Amino acid sequence: MDYMSIIVIILAVLLILAAFFVIRSKDLVAAVVASAVVSLISSIYFYILQAPDVALTEAAIGVALTTIFFMITIRKTRRDEE
Amino acid sequence: MRKILAVFFIGVFGYYMLAILMDFPFGIDHLNPGLAGAYLKDTVSKTGAVNVVTSIIVNYRGFDTLGEVTVLFLAATGMSALLYDGKTMNRSRQNASVIVKAGSRLLFPLIIILGAYVFIHGHLTPGGGFQGGAIIASGFLLMFISYRNYHVSHRILSNVESTAGSVFVVLGLLGLLYGATFLENIMPLGIPNKLFSGGLIPLIYIAVGFKVGAELTALLDTMLKTVK
Amino acid sequence: MMFDPVLMIALPLLAAFLIPVINRFSKAIPKYIPVVVIGFNLYESIMLLPYSMVKPVIVIIAGWQPPLGINLTIGPLGNILALMISLVGFVVAIYNIKFVTEEPTEKYYMLFLLIITGATGVVLTGDLFNMFVFLEITSISAYALTAFIRDRNGAEAAFKYLLIGGIASTMILLGIAIIYTYTGTLNLADIAQKMQYVDPKIALAAMVLLIVGFGVEAELFPLNGWAPDAYSQAPTPVGAVFGGIVVKAGVYGLARMIYTIFNFEGVFYFLMIMGLITLLMAEMSAMRQSQIKRMLAFSSIGQMGLVFIAFGLATQRGVEGALFQMLNHALLKPLLFLSAGYLVYYSGSKNIEDLDGMGRRKPFLAFFFAFGAFAIMGLPPLNGFWSKMIIISETIRNGFVIVAAFVLAGSVIEAVYYLRVVGRLYFKKHDDNQQEKYVHGSAIFAMSILVILAIVIGLYPDLVMQYLKPAAEELVNKSLYIQSVFAIN
């Protein structure tokens, strides 16, 4: 087991935990941040998997813009999950 | 009840998908020589671009990209149609602190230049119109957040959007006019790894970059403006 | 004179991109742009017919031969559907001119143009992923149009539609991922050729995912929950577009997957059973509706059920019947929707009860509605009769007598609820006097086109059957399609 695959496994665990957190969290802002973490980790994955174009896209669109859209929506509606 | 059903359904679905993926070991060489292999082999000599992904997106599957740009355009159109209420509102946010303001003033041009760099060099380095456009939009976002009254004219944005979109289609139509098929690469291919290479690819990606940048900025502005 | 068929997609996109700029100069011009552009599509798809009937027209894009680049593969089937789509689009575009007043109108025309472009792209393209992109264009504009009227229910219907449609699009993407993994290609003909070497277990999974994905737009049971709400909440012309255009694109995708790409015998029985359930559920629900547009929506789902049953027969004649039924549905459902739109507009209420006595006050409109109702029920000299007869006789010939009996029962239910509405239009008196509003000439003109076509097809069904035959053959005999794509190399 080399250095890289350990990182990949750790990231996978983090990814799944973040996804669970997105579903479980009662606080929508926290859920959105967790979903940004999911995007970030997938962006790192894309980079590891030799897809720099996709990694850049995911970083710009998935991590930044989508998160901002969610944040604006929460600001306009409400923060807690009833 | 609903949860149990959902878990059951997901279990079946997941089991099936896993069984399918098990038949396909990770990381082996499985390139279809006719398609993916041909892309890798011929891209540099036939399209002049060194980034194979870019050449696939803009040239081989350029029609998809036209559709993709249209999808973003649709989202921007649909959004402004749905949030339309006859009057424009101001963003009612506090001004950010002086440090943030000064920082954004400094960073904003750099971000815009970075975005432009990314989409102009799309055929040479990772990145391209979509990434560059998204970076530009995030530059504008920074200004929206730091300055309360920072104003981007929707008129200009929509003009940029329309012009860039039309340029894409017109470049395609030129291919029909001077070549034989829509979107055909009618320009000289140039020397690989130089900025002026790849024929139409950089031109189309620049148009896409402008369009995506303007669209995403418009999306952000529309959403922010309607904050109560 | 025939132009390059790629213009059928490129020009509407160009027009849609330019509408915001044009709108600056004149508020009036954007109205007419869809009429002109879709009129061009109509002309082009008619001009294309003699060519595509002989052998599929392959349009190369960006200069790359089929498996490499994206190409349009316009066989008889694609061409006929493109003709249907641009015909309905043209009629609705004319109807739009005076009917749409909801601001911002230029956005409406952009969305309207793009929904039709997307559907045209779905039926013309010869590439699986490109099909997905165009399906997304169609469905995203459909979501936006559903919520276009800014009342409470519009947004709710749109969210429901978007949720189901969003899941469907992820399923299509997953199906494409599996197909690409095992065949290494995205060209439809190439996939169809390589699919026979793929493990049936994997092919089955990919097929299920794609059926779910396309089934949403095609209103296949149980994926059609969005339809009644979306049809009834969207602006009326959009309801007509859903019934006449979006559904056709979905059914085309479904038929292409089932007939051309995969070859499982069992799926045809599945399709027939699902079609039967769709038909019966929809007709029963339509019976119970009190709002006219919801009733029409359920009736539209029911008609699609009939189409699925006919597709499930998997015989030449059965597929011809299905295509004929789709053509009739494409003519009649918009007619019903458009006339119902004006009826609702005049009575000021969406309920069927409030349409009493419209036959006297608005003879034209009531006639259009009644004509559409009679034709879609399948009254003998009209076009709906022929397609239903083909489907039922073919079902019986293949030994599915029970299915045929259920189809007949469904038709009876259909007749009952349509007659109920028509009866109210003509034989009930309505006392209070509303202010007189005129029916716009453009709307009358638009609906007349549909009525005339329906009458002509009813009198001379062979006129269209000669075109539907090669189209059905394209589906039933898939090697024709595959060879035509690779013949150009």
Place this chain on the structure above:
Amino acid sequence: MVYYIASLSLILIGLYGVLVKKNLIKIVLSLSLINAGIHILLIAIGYIDGRTAPIFSTPELRPEQMVDPVPQALVLTAIVIGLAITALALTIVIRLYDHHKTLDVSKIRELKW
């Protein structure tokens, strides 16, 4: 292999969220989780051990040393489409909240679900 499991878990968690969750924003978030999962899956399918990104940045690179570029192009398109759907969905969520003052699906049932 890890990638397959991670992406499949994302897809399944997202599906669970879409089917079970009642909060509108959570539903949209779950939809984007499914999309993220499919994107990782596609890229993982295109990966070939020991090969580099499909960019001929130096002349020494050979086509035989590169991963499959097609899934990367498809994912790029899919990411943008996903953004469009998310943006439109959130717009509709804002509209729904304006009308109903709640984000709970079960409380917004005027039409029959």
